[in-house]
Amino acid sequence: MSAAAPDIHPSAVVEAGARLAPGVRVGAFCHIGDEVEVGEGTTFGPHCSVKGPTRIGSDNAFHGHCAIGGDPQDKKFSGERAELEIGDRNTFREFVTVNRGTGSGGGITRIGHDNWLLAYTHVAHDCVVGSHCVFSNNATLAGHVTVGDHVILSGFAGIHQFCRIGDHAFIGMGAFVNGDVPPFLMVAQDGYGRPRGINSEGLKRRGFDSGRIGAIKRAYRAVYMSGASLDDARVKLAELAGESDDVRALLAFIESGERPLLR
Incomplete structure (x- = not known):
């Protein structure tokens, strides 16, 4: 028996240049653009938009009103080819935004596997996010940020451009990070975020x-x-x-x- 064809709501728009694998579900009023490739079992809730060039793996879940693969919010961007790559089994809750890369920043934004990005989180251009991370509501990455594996960003945390967050780090609620955070550390709000021990419970x-x-x-x-x-x-x-x-x-x-x- 062949795998199920994509299930596309009648109100959705899927451009001719998009490639949807079997088992993909596209909800009401979605727009899937040209050069968007979506793997098996990925689902889009209502009012999602995906702009290419974007590659999305298998079994991802995009809840309502996600805006994925939009142009980078960078004044230097002049329409050059820039991409987004998303792995497998990620969850993107309501109103998550993820931008493509820039030509001057490597040309691609990448997100790994098994991540949870909760409502209103933002991943800017040229970011690299590892796997098994949790970004709580309204957590924000500026451009060119690198995040390792098993990282937790609490609600309203903000990471300055070009910063790196090491594996297993925990960024507390409302902390603003303007420097590199080594692996295993906890950072708490104190004006700008400051280290407050290691993430021993998470480890x-x-x-x-x-x-x-x-x-x-x-x-x-x-x-x-x-x-x-x-x-x-x-x-x-x-x-x-x-x-x-x-x-x-x-x-x-x-x-x-x-x-x-x-x-």
Whole structure:
């Protein structure tokens, strides 16, 4: 038996250049543009719009009024080809907006797999988002932001352009982040967001044992609580990295950054 053909509501508009896999469902008053490719089992609630070039994987769920693949909100954008790529099994709740890339920023925005983007969240041009992340309501990424895996952005969190958020980081409600956040950290609102320990509860839920968490805590103390300069903290991290893959990952993150470290 062949797979079910796409189910398209009579009021929806699907341009001739769009490619919809079997099992895709398009709700009322949606618009699916040219050069949009959608994988099997993905669904669109009412009033969604998708502009290409955009590639969307399988089993994603777009709730009502999502605006996906729109032109980047960048004055330098002049209509050059720019793309959006979305993986599998992501959930996009009401009024989520995700923009395509820019020619000067790499040309593509990417979102991985198994993410939850809750209502009114925004992913700007040229961002790269990993997998298994949760963006709570109204969380916002400016352009060129990189987000690792298993990251949580609480409601109304805002990330400045070109910042990086490392794996397993937790950004608290309303925190505004204007520097790189290393893996495993918690950031809380204090004017601009400031580090407030490591995300130990989240790490426990993901199977990190006490030894791994202890090593990460020692690394955090070296960078954020010792009073040492960042150069001296790097030396201490290099010593601690000999016993921990996680500390090595944290040190590599710090050493590869172009923006100031959030401290």
